[in-house]
Amino acid sequence: MKINVRDVYQGITSLVFPEICLICNQVFEKVCRSCEYRWLQNARSFRIDDLTISAVVTYDSESSGVVLKAKEDRNKVARLLMANALANSIMSWKVKTDYANLLLVPIPSSKMAIRRRGESFLQPILKSALQICSSHGMKDLAWRSVLLHQKRVKDQSELSFNERRKNLENAFKINENSGLENSLATAKIILIDDVVTTGATLLSAARALRERKMTVLGAATVCASAHRLLIR
Template identity: 30%
Template sequence: MGRWIGPTRLAGLRSTLADLVLPTPCAGCGGDSVVPICPDCLAGLGIPRLVPPQPVHPAGLPPVRCLAEWEGIARNLVLAHKERGRTELAPVLGRALAPAVAPAGPGPLLLVPVPSRPGVRRSRGHDPVGRTAIAAAAALRAQGRTAHALPLLRHARTVRDQAGLSSTQRARNLAGALVARRGASAAMPGAAVVLIDDVLTTGATLSEAARALREAGIPVLGGAVVAAVLKRA
């Protein structure tokens, strides 16, 4: 005899099947799509490229690669993942970001996500940058690379919301805010360390993250972000 399925469970199964079959809005353009990001929007992220130096970038900022400028599709994707709970975007963004992470050479890679403020992470209910870093590491391993994502950084003190702050104010707000977790220096010795974030604005956050790791004896090779704010000529 077949196993009886109650009405509540049956409704859940129907909902799951509908999610698999029915179109959902593409997080990039809003059009109907059977995948989180439609092929056109995914292609719009582009090939990873080195972010050129900007006047607002701090001196301690490591080399950073991005997929796109902070506008249009890239901005929509990041905000959907980060602010609107589209957690299904993490694997797609991670796979897209993986080429921006891998440096020249076949050595092991350690991806370190930049931590969100604890209160912000609780309010969102998830850690978008951490999820993206894990997905990027998984994509690199699928390509035969030795790669792992580890949360080696934590906040040492309270910081203000960065929105609306100038580059100088952001740098002051974050100065000394991050520290390496205990035992961080023993994680994957010999691995090339790459910082992961979703957006590069003034560079203050990635610069502070790099400083915290360097003070713990962990050299930082560079950073990788989905999008970057670039000054137009």
């Protein structure tokens, strides 16, 4: 009997890299390379109104499952995938602007969500992303929780585009204790969020900051709707 060398090799590699994948096999421990690849791609940019927004992953059933795992289960692998994608999204701004005065401002979780989960969802992912940026030479990026929720925002998922806009029109106010009063005037702000679909949240956040004469360049996000990420 002839032994097929390739079969032996594949047998060995599947022992070394057990093919248990968070995304395609739903065993939430590891991710296979083909699924991981989507979260390691370079960011693409698009515009909504006057905001330039970067994102890495198309928001679909697969990626929304990863976001949900990161959010609801605090799944470490899912959070790391998001941190990698967010880092690429942030780093794409390096070529667009002098990043010395950049200030990253995360969209805050609603009070209700913080009460339910006990912490901000985005902040630990942003902190991991900044470590990745730093290891790629984009060191000392500053971030601040400048924004707070103004009023209770209704659950967005059931609302139409116009209803969402209305719901979010005055969603944010400035955190007067963010301790950056002087440097905020000169900072070039990039908003940070996990998912962008209509853009209503980001536009509302930009409006709140600009009303206070702050400069908002755009946003760095993880996932965006497919039609936003079309190459044009």
